[in-house]
Structure formats: structure tokens, C-alpha cells
Amino acid sequence: MTLARPTCREIEPDLVALAAGEALPAAAAIVETHVAACPPCRNELAQYRAIEGLVGELRHAPLSDADPMLARAHLESRLADLRSRMVSFGLFSSPLGPILIARSELGVSMVEYLDSEAAESRLARLVGSNAIESRAQTEALYRELDDYLHGRRTRLDWPLDLRWARSDFQRRVLETTSRLPYGAVTSYGHIAREIGAPSATRAVAQALRWNPVPIAIPCHRVIGSEGDLTGYAGDKVDLKQRLLALEGVPLVTHGAGRVMRRAMYVRYQAGSEYCIPSCGELPTTPLAELTLYGSRERAEAAGLAPCSSCRPDLHPVLHP
């Protein structure tokens, strides 16, 4: 039924749409009917179709002076740089309490106990930078940590990203500390000696106070010169006790706690043997010259042989 024929003006939008291939079937039919009887509109339709043809040519014309491959190469290098700065972090409920693990492309960059104010401020700093919460990126790390905290593994062989260490000094302290084996303890003074700065005991303690990756870098194995546990992660000396107990280090746990030096095997300086604690001058030797082991197994796992004079293999230390 043909009621009032639509005017040329009325069909114009549908005519443009038809030429562009976008008209709905009903509208297309109306336009087709109209142009069949209206030469000027037929011309318009043909013109618009011609424009579509020109536009199609334009679409396929090469953009000759553009170099997308070069632009892409530049982009890739910027992205690589950005990626190396990015960290992913995950929050987990560990046996030691809520814990954050953050990692970059290079390695683990932060392990944080989360209920202290200091930790919250570090987390805030992370989030403010290129940090993204991603359990997927950190879950495998947490599983290893959980195994460690349950005694199912004795090492966390994580690649570490220490770019956020505060100084080269701190990096040296952290690297030296990272070599302290499972089940062994030594003093801040010992680490200071190891890095060739024997008078820097307090600076070593300060550097370890800001250890960005506790547990992975076992600063809990570093203690005071009298065998006292001093501090850990702010006010968490109880965690230090638990980590050391897990490794079989004999402890007196009242107060801040201390290691039972007389119940531990001893390595003198960088020697290749381990002794019972009463061997020779050892009872009066400063802890800064010693490394203590919670058990013979731990000393031998660290590559030490039993001392040929005190024979710890024949006269083991009796734990009280």
C-alpha cells in the first residue's frame, strides 16, 4: 500500500545508509522504490555509492612513509623497561600471620609481615608504583614459603630482585646473610667482619632491620653478640623464635629469647670443621668469630667435617 510517498528529504538519511551498506531492509526497500521514480535521488544514490568506492580505495592505499615495524620496536623496548619495574604482589595468610609477597620480572622483591604500621606504609608505596595485586603471579612462591614454614623444605631458592635495597652496603649485608645456612646462627658482628667492615655492627643490624625479603634472606639467623635474639621485623621477635625453632636452633624463650650457645655446634671463623661448644678456646671466643649450628646434621649439610680433636661425631652435644 502506497500512502503518501516519502519526500526526497525524508529518505535522504536512509539513502546515505543504503549507499554505505547500513540500511535496514525495510528502509532500503523504501529508498529503492523512491529512486526508481526519482531521477535526482537516483543520482544521489549513485554519487554516494561512488564515494563508498573512493573511500574503499583510500582504505587500501598504503601509508608509505609510516614505519609500523620501527614504531613497534620502540614500543617493545619501552614495554620491556616498564615490565622490569612492575611488581605483582599477593597477600596470604601464613602460619606467621598475614604476609605479602611481591615480585618483579627479575625476582622476589618483597616479603612483608603485614600487621605493623611500617609494613602498611611499604605496601602503600608498592601500590602507588607499578604494582598490581596478582595471586596468580605469587601463589607458587607462597606455596614454597608455606612448605618452608611447615618444615617440608629448608631452602627458598628464589631469584631475588634487590634493586630497592637502600645502598650497596645494605646489598652486601643482605648477600652475606643470604649465605647463612638453614639451622645456623651468627652475630651482627660476624656479618660485619665478613663484609670487611668489622666495626659496622650497628650498621649491619640497621641494614637487616630493613631487609626487604625476610625469610628468603634469613636475617632471623643473625643475633646479638651475647646470643640474644635482639629484634626482628619491628616488634616481631616471637617470629624470629619460631623461625629458629623450626630450624632446630635450641632457644631460651623467656623475654626476647636467646640461643643456647652451649647446646650448639660451632664453626670457628671460616674453618672447614665443626666442634662441640667446649672445644679449646671456643667458650670464650666472641660470637662475631663463630657460626653456631643447631645440630650435627645442619653443620654437615653446610659442608663441615667433625673436628678431629673434640670429635663432635663421637661426643654429641646433649640438648638440655
Place this chain on the structure above:
Amino acid sequence: MFRVMAEDAFEAVVAAHHAEIHRYLVRVTARASDADDLSQETFLRAFRAHRSLPADANRRAWLFAIATNLFRNHFRNEKRRRLAYTAAGAQMSTSDHGRPDGRVLAGEAGAVVDRVVAALPLKQRLAFTMRKMHELEYDAIGRSLDCSAESARAHVFQALRKIRRGLDDLAPVKTELTP
């Protein structure tokens, strides 16, 4: 162990869309070097944001929106700079938005399309380029231009009408026009 999966996913985004986004920016900017910078910035922004993007999001449309926003900011700054040139600026605006790459369309009609498109108001020009050069859906174009799909379509049709009038001013285009 330390390959990062989410970032691999982004590599796929770059592989799939960089060439096209770059081409889009070459089309809308006057200089290829601007297109290089803007496409780089587009993907750096996308990289920072893509992890919070829903898995089923239309990444292509999203990248066009980022690129378009960056270009519009860039264009505003350029325009401000160009205002300092007055008369020279008027001359530049035609030659500048012409084919920066010396690409030549067959025939005068092609040149008219080029010239008309270059002189279009910004939103029309962008809508036209996204629709006609990259065949984007109108709702994606609308998202890029902060308008509805209907307005996006209206911008494209306005552009087509202007091209149509531009052709009228010239010798008629050869068509299979019947008397």
C-alpha cells in the same frame, strides 16, 4: 618459572593490534612521528590498565578509545601552538592534514575526498576514519568520542554529505548514471 602470564597476554594484544592502531594514528595525525609517539603512548597506557580489563572486553575498541583520547589531547595542544602562526597557520592546516605520506589517490575525486576529510571538524573526521578506514562499530566509535552510537553515526553521515557536496563543486564523478 618467572615468565609472567598476564604480560604474555599483553604481548598478544600488541601483536594483534599495534599495526592497526599505528595506521589509524598515521591517518589522523599530520606527521608519522606523532603517530609513532601516540601509538607508543597508547600501548603503554593499555599495558598499565589491561589487567583490570574484563576478559571478554573488546580490546580493539578499547585501544581505539585510548588512541583517540590521546590524539584529541595532542590535537588540542597542536592547535594551541598553531594559533601562534595566524596566516601561516591557515595555509598549514590544509597542507598539513593532506596526505603526509605523499600517497596519491587515482583521480581528482580522490583528492577531493582527501581534502574534505582533512577539513572536517575533529569528531567527524575521527568518526569517519574509524568507521570508513577501520570499519569499527558505531558503539565503539561512540565510546572513543564520548558520544552515543547514534551521534557517532551522525558524524560519519555528516562527513559523507560534505564529501558529496565537495564532489559537486568539482566535475561530476563518473557514475553509471542513467538519464
